[in-house]
Amino acid sequence: MNTFLWVIYPYLTLVVLIGGTVWRYRYDKFGWTTRSSQLYETTILRWGSPMFHFGVLMVLIGHIVGLLIPKTWTEAVGLTEHAYHLTAVFVGTVAGLCTLIGMALLIARRRLTGPVFAATTKNDKAMYVVLAAVIILGLWATVRANIAGSGYDYRETVSPWLRSLFVLQPDAALMTAVPASFKIHVIAAFALFAFWPFTRLVHAFSAPVGYLTRPYVVYRYRDPRGGLRPHRPGWEGPAR
Amino acid sequence: MRVMAQTAMVMNLDKCIGCHTCSVTCKQAWTNRSGVEYVWFNNVESRPGLGYPRTYQDQEKWQGGWVRTRTGGLKPRSGGRIKKMFSIFANPKMPSMQDYYEPWTYDYEHLLTAPAGEDLPVARPKSLLTGRDTKVTWSANWDDSLGGGNEVLQADPILQQVSDQVRQEYEKAFLFFLPRICEHCLNPACAASCPSGAIYKRAEDGIVLVDQDRCRGWRMCVTGCPYKKVYFNHRTGKAEKCTFCFPRIEIGQPTICSETCVGRLRYIGLMLYDADAVSLYASVDDPKDLYQAQREVFLDPHDPAVAAEARKAGIPEDWIDAARRSPVWDLIMKYEVALPLHPEYRTMPMVWYIPPLSPVVDVLRDTGHDGEELGNLFGAVDALRIPLDYLAGLFTAGDTAPVRSVLNRLAAMRSYQRRINLGEKPDDAIPAAVGMTADEINAMYRLLAIAKYEDRYVIPAAHAEDAHRLEAVGAECSLEYEGGPGMYQTGPFGEASGTPVPVQVETFHMLRERQTADEFTDPGDEPRRVNLLNWDGKGRPEGLFPPRSDT
Numbered sequence: 001m002n003t004f005l006w007v008i009y010p011y012l013t014l015v016v017l018i019g020g021t022v023w024r025y026r027y028d029k030f031g032w033t034t035r036s037s038q039l040y041e042t043t044i045l046r047w048g049s050p051m052f053h054f055g056v057l058m059v060l061i062g063h064i065v066g067l068l069i070p071k072t073w074t075e076a077v078g079l080t081e082h083a084y085h086l087t088a089v090f091v092g093t094v095a096g097l098c099t100l101i102g103m104a105l106l107i108a109r110r111r112l113t114g115p116v117f118a119a120t121t122k123n124d125k126a127m128y129v130v131l132a133a134v135i136i137l138g139l140w141a142t143v144r145a146n147i148a149g150s151g152y153d154y155r156e157t158v159s160p161w162l163r164s165l166f167v168l169q170p171d172a173a174l175m176t177a178v179p180a181s182f183k184i185h186v187i188a189a190f191a192l193f194a195f196w197p198f199t200r201l202v203h204a205f206s207a208p209v210g211y212l213t214r215p216y217v218v219y220r221y222r223d224p225r226g227g228l229r230p231h232r233p234g235w236e237g238p239a240r
Numbered sequence: 241m242r243v244m245a246q247t248a249m250v251m252n253l254d255k256c257i258g259c260h261t262c263s264v265t266c267k268q269a270w271t272n273r274s275g276v277e278y279v280w281f282n283n284v285e286s287r288p289g290l291g292y293p294r295t296y297q298d299q300e301k302w303q304g305g306w307v308r309t310r311t312g313g314l315k316p317r318s319g320g321r322i323k324k325m326f327s328i329f330a331n332p333k334m335p336s337m338q339d340y341y342e343p344w345t346y347d348y349e350h351l352l353t354a355p356a357g358e359d360l361p362v363a364r365p366k367s368l369l370t371g372r373d374t375k376v377t378w379s380a381n382w383d384d385s386l387g388g389g390n391e392v393l394q395a396d397p398i399l400q401q402v403s404d405q406v407r408q409e410y411e412k413a414f415l416f417f418l419p420r421i422c423e424h425c426l427n428p429a430c431a432a433s434c435p436s437g438a439i440y441k442r443a444e445d446g447i448v449l450v451d452q453d454r455c456r457g458w459r460m461c462v463t464g465c466p467y468k469k470v471y472f473n474h475r476t477g478k479a480e481k482c483t484f485c486f487p488r489i490e491i492g493q494p495t496i497c498s499e500t501c502v503g504r505l506r507y508i509g510l511m512l513y514d515a516d517a518v519s520l521y522a523s524v525d526d527p528k529d530l531y532q533a534q535r536e537v538f539l540d541p542h543d544p545a546v547a548a549e550a551r552k553a554g555i556p557e558d559w560i561d562a563a564r565r566s567p568v569w570d571l572i573m574k575y576e577v578a579l580p581l582h583p584e585y586r587t588m589p590m591v592w593y594i595p596p597l598s599p600v601v602d603v604l605r606d607t608g609h610d611g612e613e614l615g616n617l618f619g620a621v622d623a624l625r626i627p628l629d630y631l632a633g634l635f636t637a638g639d640t641a642p643v644r645s646v647l648n649r650l651a652a653m654r655s656y657q658r659r660i661n662l663g664e665k666p667d668d669a670i671p672a673a674v675g676m677t678a679d680e681i682n683a684m685y686r687l688l689a690i691a692k693y694e695d696r697y698v699i700p701a702a703h704a705e706d707a708h709r710l711e712a713v714g715a716e717c718s719l720e721y722e723g724g725p726g727m728y729q730t731g732p733f734g735e736a737s738g739t740p741v742p743v744q745v746e747t748f749h750m751l752r753e754r755q756t757a758d759e760f761t762d763p764g765d766e767p768r769r770v771n772l773l774n775w776d777g778k779g780r781p782e783g784l785f786p787p788r789s790d791t
Contacts, residue, residue, distance in 0.1 A: 030452055033456050033457035033477035033478055034457040034477060035477035036457050036458075036459055036472070036477060037474075038330065038331060038336075038459060039336060039472050039474045040336075040337055040369065042334070042336050045330050046330045049329040050329045050330055052329075054329070114367075114370040114372065115337070115369035115370050119474065119475075206436065206456045208436050208437075208456070211321055211324070211434075211435040211436075216431070217427065217431050217432055217441060218434075218437050218440040219441050220440040220441075220442060221444065222442060222702075
């Protein structure tokens, strides 16, 4: 069971994430969009959307720092475990609450604004459930460990385990002693990764960083391809 | 000098009767799909009026176009790259659906299925966004022909720039119609605002298009365009805009709005311009200089040096020749009667307008003067400062001198031709009074009043050896993802996802053949669905009529 949960399952979901994204990009460039609903409703979106997105970006940075940077590195630059923990809990809680409130606003808006609700697909609804679950479980794990308990140093267990996945030497044993709340959060997060390429969340992968460096006006020559665009299955890749 | 060619348009507002044929045929051709019900690539506004979307010209509010920075450069008024990135999660300056109008239909079925009763059944309006009952409060053209009266007109952003007295006088005076399409600017602010780089200007003919595969729905282009001519398809989540009917242009046909214009007021032709000079002239200090500045950017195709540079830049010979014969060149540069719409937005728009003279003449006639006597007309153009101010607010950033000069020329042409028409001796003093020769004024009269089809549209086909290839490109146009119900399958990721099924677009050559053919061109067509739009009235397609009783 341990091997399945902490070795096979994560790899499976990552394969689905990468494979699914590549497949979606080839198969469905036209569907690759934020599908913004701002045209229908602006007032709530103006508060909810930046709150959620900036919050979630902060959460992402927190995860990268906490999971991918080994504890020995932060200690080598003189950051004690206690100081690190305090910063992480404080910033993490602010970011988490931002995300949570933003998401609550957005979900309420989606349900209560007629045109927005009418434009919500089943896929969107499922995505919201998984996404909200991951965020709430993560917050719950943090709050439980720090308020009910005396804090949990996931950088001794979860982080090395995750890194062990990336170097292809998975070490499931590291996860056995982790509190259940963290375990559930991790499992839910990997489920979200597997679901990711098949939802509108793909727009996160097209964050337009190139905009910062390109000239304002884009010129393009007519497409040199000849003939009608053939009907291609997704696995054959983009036409040349 | 870097020579580029631009397909450009001029509209003669004197002839626009506000029939909206251009809007309707454009809608039929491009935006009769779900998600773009509220979208009109071509719309005809009454002036004075609010426009579509409402008050779009108020750039303090909507932040479209460019502004000159302190260092003399240009940046989008809504903010540069960094600011755009930070406001990407909720664009603060995007018009909402209510600023356009909420699209609706009627519950016609109820008329047929309502049970018999005392009351006559009615077809209730239903919102196309929610499917629920709705109240129709605005549409694309609610204030057509001054509809709504003064309360509505007060909000006209251009009218607010002119003084109160002028405003009230003006409202009594006249209205005119302003047909608008995308300006296909030389310095497009929509393209500059697009974070994904999906909006591009075609290097060959300057048409500005949205790559539907690259658009990610960040919505910045809607804000960036000061004319609000980029629209957000709320079903597919992609931006869409006027395409200058490029599949037609590529085979030498005019856009559908031009082709169907009953007033024959649209002119299409090429302009050569110096691409290196665009940003320099677009950033001149005084907005009133922008009209002249844009004329500086254009290159004279009759100049051998320009032609040589154009050849060097890979512009084919027949295109250079077409640029020499371009009616747009004549109207802008030779006769100097066409003016750009809102040059102060600094986008260098390429759909220009000949301001209307008719209302001046009408007002004059009503006061008992001879409406077409030259002296009276010149006086009227000057005395009736009212339209001049307003027209200047639209076309020259408030500078009345160029507008007066245009109206004088139009008045002179009218007066000169009137004498000829009445069998009097042509008076060469008239053209001289506006700095033209008799030959020029005759040629301008031919172009504006006779307006032969081949004089109005000088469109070189996309280059001959490329014709086959380009036709194919036209058939796989970026807007080909048909949005109509049943036109595409709904994929698993929301509406219109999945690889688009190649739509069987008839090529325009085929369509042309059909239009002139004597018989039903496709005898095997019977079992298929009837496409009413393509049915040319010949033959009896299966399913179109009830079966004949005598067979």
